[in-house]
Amino acid sequence: MKDTNLKVIGAFAAGIGTVVSIYGFVQLDKGKGQYNIAVEFGNFDTAGIWAGHILSYKICIAAGLVMLLVGVIALIVWCTKKPISGENENINITKNNSGNSVTEKMMELKRMKDINLITEEEFEKKKKEFLDLM
Numbered sequence: 001m002k003d004t005n006l007k008v009i010g011a012f013a014a015g016i017g018t019v020v021s022i023y024g025f026v027q028l029d030k031g032k033g034q035y036n037i038a039v040e041f042g043n044f045d046t047a048g049i050w051a052g053h054i055l056s057y058k059i060c061i062a063a064g065l066v067m068l069l070v071g072v073i074a075l076i077v078w079c080t081k082k083p084i085s086g087e088n089e090n091i092n093i094t095k096n097n098s099g100n101s102v103t104e105k106m107m108e109l110k111r112m113k114d115i116n117l118i119t120e121e122e123f124e125k126k127k128k129e130f131l132d133l134m
Helices: 003-040 044-080 102-114 120-133
Strands: none
Touching: 003 044, 102 120
């Protein structure tokens, strides 16, 4: 998944989770008040309806908190993600006959291995070939 996607998903999920949780808490408070009024006046049918609403609001709160947690985790992963090895290093570059640097090819090969596009054996074989060119 691209870093930008992870950041957007994390921010979106955290925002929506926050809004849904706040909505659930506000409605839960109102629902408890309506339930208490219904019980106080002896209207148990209405009290039963509000008890069902209260349960729904609790579920809403739980879903919002889960979404908020997922969003925060996604943002933490995005913030702590390390760059691929060798991306920002200053390397003495040696040119081969084709004009592309051996070092650039080695870095690309390493990236391919890191994301499991090639096996360790394929990586080692190509690495030896590149080193022989130097």
